[in-house]
Amino acid sequence: MDGSRRPFMRKALPYLLSLPALLVCIGILIPFGTAVYYSLQRYNLAFPMTRGFIWLENYTLLFTDPAFWNTVRVSLLYTLYTVGFELVLGLGIAMLLQRRSLFNNMMSILLLLPLMIAPAIAALMWKLMTNPGFGILSYFASLLGFPDFKWASASSSALFTVVLIDIWVYTPFMMVLLLAGLRALPRQPFEAAELDGVPQSFVFFRITLPMLTPYIITATLFRMLESIQQFDIIYAMTQGGPGNTLMAFQVAAYLERYQYTNVGRSAAILMVLWAITFLLSNLFIKQWLRLRERARGMG
Amino acid sequence: MERQTTTGRVVRVMLLTLVGLFFLFPIFWVLLMSFQTNQDILRIPPSIFFEPTLGNYKALISGRLESTAGVLEIRFMNNLMNSVILAVSSVALSLLLGIPAAYAFARFKFRLGEDIAFTLLSFRFAPPLLVLLPLAIYFQQMGLIDTYIGLIWVYQLITLPLILWIVRGYFEDISEDIEHAYRLDGNGWFKTFLHIAIPLAKPGIAAATLLSFIFAWNNFVFALILASADKQPVTVGALAFVTASGIQYGQIAASIVLSVTPTLLLALYAQRYLVEGLSLGAVKG
Numbered sequence: 297m298d299g300s301r302r303p304f305m306r307k308a309l310p311y312l313l314s315l316p317a318l319l320v321c322i323g324i325l326i327p328f329g330t331a332v333y334y335s336l337q338r339y340n341l342a343f344p345m346t347r348g349f350i351w352l353e354n355y356t357l358l359f360t361d362p363a364f365w366n367t368v369r370v371s372l373l374y375t376l377y378t379v380g381f382e383l384v385l386g387l388g389i390a391m392l393l394q395r396r397s398l399f400n401n402m403m404s405i406l407l408l409l410p411l412m413i414a415p416a417i418a419a420l421m422w423k424l425m426t427n428p429g430f431g432i433l434s435y436f437a438s439l440l441g442f443p444d445f446k447w448a449s450a451s452s453s454a455l456f457t458v459v460l461i462d463i464w465v466y467t468p469f470m471m472v473l474l475l476a477g478l479r480a481l482p483r484q485p486f487e488a489a490e491l492d493g494v495p496q497s498f499v500f501f502r503i504t505l506p507m508l509t510p511y512i513i514t515a516t517l518f519r520m521l522e523s524i525q526q527f528d529i530i531y532a533m534t535q536g537g538p539g540n541t542l543m544a545f546q547v548a549a550y551l552e553r554y555q556y557t558n559v560g561r562s563a564a565i566l567m568v569l570w571a572i573t574f575l576l577s578n579l580f581i582k583q584w585l586r587l588r589e590r591a592r593g594m595g
Numbered sequence: 596m597e598r599q600t601t602t603g604r605v606v607r608v609m610l611l612t613l614v615g616l617f618f619l620f621p622i623f624w625v626l627l628m629s630f631q632t633n634q635d636i637l638r639i640p641p642s643i644f645f646e647p648t649l650g651n652y653k654a655l656i657s658g659r660l661e662s663t664a665g666v667l668e669i670r671f672m673n674n675l676m677n678s679v680i681l682a683v684s685s686v687a688l689s690l691l692l693g694i695p696a697a698y699a700f701a702r703f704k705f706r707l708g709e710d711i712a713f714t715l716l717s718f719r720f721a722p723p724l725l726v727l728l729p730l731a732i733y734f735q736q737m738g739l740i741d742t743y744i745g746l747i748w749v750y751q752l753i754t755l756p757l758i759l760w761i762v763r764g765y766f767e768d769i770s771e772d773i774e775h776a777y778r779l780d781g782n783g784w785f786k787t788f789l790h791i792a793i794p795l796a797k798p799g800i801a802a803a804t805l806l807s808f809i810f811a812w813n814n815f816v817f818a819l820i821l822a823s824a825d826k827q828p829v830t831v832g833a834l835a836f837v838t839a840s841g842i843q844y845g846q847i848a849a850s851i852v853l854s855v856t857p858t859l860l861l862a863l864y865a866q867r868y869l870v871e872g873l874s875l876g877a878v879k880g
Contacts, residue, residue: 313699316692330729414813566725577720
């Protein structure tokens, strides 16, 4: 390379290298812009003649519609239950497995398996297990005195069932992150507490938990981001039913688009969800970058 | 917490047994079902003792399901092939696009680089349907709907940010002095990138590849919206079995086993990369 080209190359090189990634980026931003535009239109595929710009009417209609508030409620409950249980369970399991031993290491690897299964396929597995005719879980339920437990097909137990599947799939994620966090904690405070004979509950609430908090926040925010958008498990299990029991954001938007062909309204629902995830993802990214800096600092 | 009494140990083992049962029983049970005939599956009470049969797998692999209603043609192996094509090519494309970009972001601090990295990351967390909805309409116009190329392009949404961010962290960890020394010997940046940076970032590239493959394989919603039965991966294909008439439960179970085996084996084989990948390098596993 001759001297005269070098300064130019040096300036242009990073841009050249990242050009393809930039194109992918633009490829995402254009449909996003289009979705915003659709959300401001009366746009139903079944009535193409009525298509037109209506500003915020899709949104005002949503906000006055009880069905939309049901969607908000379902999604929030789903997020609250799944993330809450996964955090408690994941932390508990991580603490059980904290000590490095062959058994514990093997166990932590085996427990990761549900996380490697596609959520849609996991739902299918649970569908087989909760089948009223031959499902093993329906059989267990009958042994426990619920001979006619309907799992996902009754509105009283549908949320419970999908939350249970979500817990099955994603608790290992919480577990693995918190286990790594626990093992990265400095040992010194724990040794000092042991020498002083401090009770274990005190150690947990005053030392372990505060020191683990950055990991807990990162993992929780990440799971909240995924949970509020959950589609695969719910769609595979009940398609939002029975009735509108499980009509979470993305399920409602999907049905609005593909069953009722109402593109404008579907886009508006997704924009509301996007606003929530945008907020959460900003918090998450900040928290995650901070944690990453710390992990790298420790080498 | 290191003090272990006998009762403490017993409680710990009991709790871990319960945990293991909850998380591993479904996999075990579906695996059993996949070797059972319909009569075995429908038996009450259920039993783990039965005459194992390979009939379910044979039917899936041959694509002909024989039932009392006649012969049903299914194309599960086609779905499996689609999963392989989509996951492998998406990850390969992402590596090709993502590694140079990750290197650029790590080595040359420039505004546009940060913007791209953050846009990709934040859209990784945006609702997928938000992008898919308009994209389905565009794809229709561009003739990309129901094509591998269209799908692989959309799959970049999952695989590219992962590879970009994980690998970037590894490039940042490489001391610039090593690269400088190599370049002083008269090697250009490309040789430096190829012979110094990439080998040193190998664990990161492995973690990112593993994880993005698993995510691509497990994706459901992209192909649900953008592909017809012909191009759909196992996630969508297996689910369609539930509503297909004439299919047997053991065959559904076998299709589940075939769909999850690749990711489970990969995870077990390369588990040491999983933790770092899962946390995007936020914790050192």
